[in-house]
């Protein structure tokens with residue numbers, strides 16, 4: 001399997017090379033040259049299998065040139081052994097035709113652990129084989145950063161720098177990033193918003209002297225391995241509700257478009273998905289775009305679902321690549337226009353996007369009301385991101401049809417203030433994290449300035 005860039009000007013790579021490379025050298029994002037399709041009988045055979053076996057069968061065609069079969073099975077087993085639920089991604093029924101896919105039973109209590117625990121293992125295996133070290137620089141609105149730090153802390157071959165927007169993540173998220181004592185992990189509180197952090201990370205990748213000098217690697221969803229790991233739970237959830245014999249729909253709380261793009265890949269692999277619903281908070285650039293208003297950046301407004309406070313959705317570039325008929329030059333042109341503020345989507349591409357995605361938006365009030373109402377109706381305490389999903393899903397459901405599965409992307413205990421405000425219930429952290437508020441923090445406050453960030457990173461990686 002070869003991997004190609006959305007902008008068409010970077011070298012084709014193997015899975016392992018694409019994983020270790022991060023952003024393509026033409027500024028684009030790597031994708032498999034062809035998406036493997038699973039037969040309906042192969043999909044049916046997934047029903048009832050352990051999560052790890054489903055993960056192996058779904059991901060194997062993508063990785064088989066880079067990892068051995070036994071090696072990859074071992075990597076999957078180690079990745080998910082620390083999860084706090086035997087099913088890894090359990091489904092809960094909310095009402096007659098609406099289900100919640102709980103993705104927060106990993107070590108840092110967010111869906112990011114599904115991919116990050118896996119790529120932590122993949123990086124270790126690949127770097128040991130090559131005898132190489134890398135510098136991972138990541139941007140986070142709260143959850144990617146803590147998941148990355150948890151997955152890579154204490155590893156000799158990896159130094160990790162996480163940029164998060166100062167004052168714009170929850171206290172639990174911040175402490176998850178600032179309290180690990182391992183010397184190879186560094187939390188940087190940037191004076192800016194998430195989009196600034198993500199832009200600086202991309203700037204570092206586009207500065208080839210810096211990139212090659214520090215051997216830069218990325219674990220944001222820039223990295224296709226991140227997206228791939230998230231494809232798995234679409235299959236596990238859908239087959240447990242009767243796919244491929246029955247269609248299902250998914251609603252995905254969305255920010256950087258990685259999680260819903262994983263659903264799109266699952267659909268292209270043959271999973272019968274009726275609707276893929278993009279659910280946004282008040283930072284609704286994706287909803288506006290899918291409603292035909294073009295893709296124009298606005299100001300990021302802080303919300304009670306801070307992990308989705310994003311205006312420039314990195315993976316939307318991947319969706320545009322397919323919507324524009326895999327035309328790298330067209331994608332490059334759009335991304336240039338985005339630098340100037342935004343772009344209109346062509347009629348044909350808009351139709352292609354609408355064939356794949358629908359969308360909705362939840363206001364702050366609606367999010368709070370959904371947390372309260374869902375607790376009363378089903379006993380399920382939602383985090384604000386998941387509540388955005390449930391609200392939008394209820395509107396997107398059609399009377400006739402496919403069961404709706406909303407992705408519950410984080411544990412409510414990561415956002416206790418909003419959850420308590422909405423429901424009157426304070427969600428406690430799991431016992432293994434109960435001293436989080438007492439642990440000493442280690443963080444560097446830093447300007448939203450490329451040179452300052454690069455200087456800090458150079459000075460903090462071992463010679």
Ligand SMILES: Cc1ncc(COP(=O)(O)O)c(C=O)c1O
Pocket residue numbers: 110111142143144221253254255256257258259260307308385386409410
């Ligand atoms: C809790 C939570 N929900 C939803 C999202 C949005 O996911 P994505 O960025 O893949 O669209 C994020 C951030 O990625 C998140 O941390």
Ligand SMILES: N[C@@H](CCOP(=O)(O)O)C(=O)O
Pocket residue numbers: 139140141142143144145219220221222255256258307308314
């Ligand atoms: N919401 C994310 C933002 C980064 O997204 P990623 O999937 O590209 O890593 C976060 O919590 O950091």
